[in-house]
Amino acid sequence: MTQLGRLGTGIGWRPEIAEAVEHMPGIDWVEAVSENLCPGHLPESLRRLRERGVTVVPHGVSLGLGGADRPDESRLAALAERAGMLGAPLVTEHIAFVRAGGALTASPSLEAGHLLPVPRTRDALDVLCENVRIAQAALPVPLAVENIAALLCWPGEEMTEGQFLYDLADRTGVRLLIDVANLHTNHVNRGEDPAKALDELPVEAIAYVHVAGGFEREGVWHDSHAHPVPRPVLDILADLASRMTPPGVLLERDENFPAPAELARELAAIRGTLEEAGATTRVKGAGAAASEPSLEPAASDTTAPALTPPPAPALASPPAATPGLASTPDPGLASTPDPGPALASTPDPGPGLAPARQRLALAQAALLSALVAGTPVPEGFDRVRTGVQARALAAKRADVVAKVAAELPELLGDGYRAAFLGYAQGRPMTGGYRRDALDFAEHLLLAGHPRDPRGRQQLRDWWLERSGPAPRSQRPTARLARATRRVLLGH
Secondary structure (H helix, E strand, C coil): CCCCCCCEEEEECCHHHHHHHHHCCCCCEEEEEHHHCCCCCCCHHHHHHHHCCCEEEEECCCCCCCCCCCCCHHHHHHHHHHHHHHCCCCEEEECCEEEEEECCCCEEEEEEEEEECCCCCHHHHHHHHHHHHHHHHHCCCCEEEECCCCCCCCCCCCCCHHHHHHHHHHHHCCEEEEEHHHHHHHHHHHCCCHHHHHHHCCHHHEEEEEECCCEEECCEEECCCCCCCCHHHHHHHHHHHHHCCCCEEEECCCCCCCCHHHHHHHHHHHHHHHHHHHHHHHHCCCCHHHHCCCCCCCCCCCCCCCCCCCCCCCCCCCCCCCCCCCCCCCHHHCCCCCCCCCCCCCCCCHHHHHHHHHHHHHHHHHHHHHHHCCCCCCCCCCHHHHHHHHHHHHHHHHHHHHHHCCHHHHHHHHHHHHHHHHHHHHCCECCCHHHHHHHHHHHHHHCCCCCCHHHHHHHHHHHHHHHCCCCCCCCHHHHHHHHHHHHHCCC
């Protein structure tokens, strides 16, 4: 089993800042979004970084480990392939669901295009644990999973975030990627105390830490990754670093990229925060070396680490169950079990997991349908916050489609965004963003847009070029299919 060494200070690699990252001093490692990497065509910047000995960690965003379905084998294979291509010491993903519907609910499959929170219930935890084990078995290197930011709360939750993460790590041996910016987001949006979350976290399971910026609007914090890191996020990082020495800390920036000097200043602020917290710990006599976690994997990645039990549940009273959402625990699981001094891994739920998957599937499909398809908000959810999340999903969808299909904003001009948001209101995403771009263009053409004949012809040519076989087949049947599409779209 590969030994995981200390990572140090890193930054999220993005094509827009690739050159700046290459020339930035003090970068020990980088993280790259797995889905944006093409096997056999590694970006030259990443190739040069690897040749210099800079570690590259693939960071997945579409696996949906918190979803009701078992992880998709092809997505797991792709993540494993990126890990091998990069020679990565580990891979990371999120504790989130990104799609819902399908066979478990006998309803259309829906894509969120975003990371959505899972309910902190026993059903969701059981499903997540099995999904993590499936992923661990399919990956050639250890897996770490990240806590996410949330705009809304699930009703009927049975655990705090710290307790949920503690049980997940204990039962599966999975490592944790702790995003301190997401702890701040959940503090503003859900009223959760970051210090309490850190009290309950199994810090010895932490693989590394994310730091990022965001913004607040009308009392809601948006985890944008497009703004400077605020002081409260650095304060949470300092609190974490006073408890243990993080094996690695990484700055994330995905939009609105500043000048390289500004990125360097943010990295310097992160290093300064870590150094100051470490000095404070040493003054207190805690001993930094004694608190550092060992990242040496056990004989199996699924072996649970020796974790310190979290405090007893701090929920004021057991929340009322919401039909179709909260789990139906076995009689012996009515309260958080005492894990005992040795904290042996909890046994698999066994045959009882199928009903849990279906209950979770129904709850997640109902929420996602309300967010992207305009169906009624499920009982127990805050309607205002659900509306905020729905608008945020639509806005992100428009932004990402504009990136993956940059010709669309050029062809549609200032009318692109309004046209796309109008389209998105009643047409949820059922595939990836590239499929979404094609469906949007087809919708416009069938509705006779753009009104300008020349613009409509350009959009039609764009759509035909990308929706047909690549390269275009010259077989009679393929030519007939293209001709048919032209007739159907010939307004």
